[in-house]
Amino acid sequence: DAGVTQSPTHLIKTRGQQVTLRCSPKSGHDTVSWYQQALGQGPQFIFQYYEEEERQRGNFPDRFSGHQFPNYSSELNVNALLLGDSALYLCASSLPDRASNVRYGYTFGSGTRLTVV
């Protein structure tokens, strides 16, 4: 059973460019969350997608946008890249706990390491 798959694994972009990162959730998981992890920091929540809609957003500018497809896979788009966008971008998928219906079980991918030069 494949876990969370992210592509590409590494990416180098020039300041001002646009980038699209992709995530395939773990089989059976219907919710995808994106996190940004700068070097030496903990992950920061970007947003969460469920039923193809953005359900909640962290403190990130509108340059960060996303999409979820009917097969639950997701994309993260970043426009007008800044040097400060250089980070590891992590995708996490989840499904409701059977007993409580709460979504708190997150499976993370290996991430996409984005370098903006």
Add this chain to the structure above:
Amino acid sequence: AQKVTQAQTEISVVEKEDVTLDCVYETRDTTYYLFWYKQPPSGELVFLIRRNSFDEQNEISGRYSWNFQKSTSSFNFTITASQVVDSAVYFCALSEAIGGNNHKLIWGLGTSLAVNP
């Protein structure tokens, strides 16, 4: 606001030593979940444990044990008889409800553990 503090930035031990990683949290939620994740150099976040705020029982899993004390808002992690393969960055995280049954994770800055032979 929700907050997770991991005061230890780096810890270095010799193999077979016991080591405790500290985690202190702040939350206004009455129901919440606490997590520990391991992040090896590959970048993937590996789930170690989830603890419900209503369950203060300590847990042991092999060489790993967790001490949850609600009175001091702490959720410490102990590795007994450490091994070189335990070398990684360890993150403590706290769930924050974001509507419906969905949560996002608030992360500490991580503790980098180096286990030397």
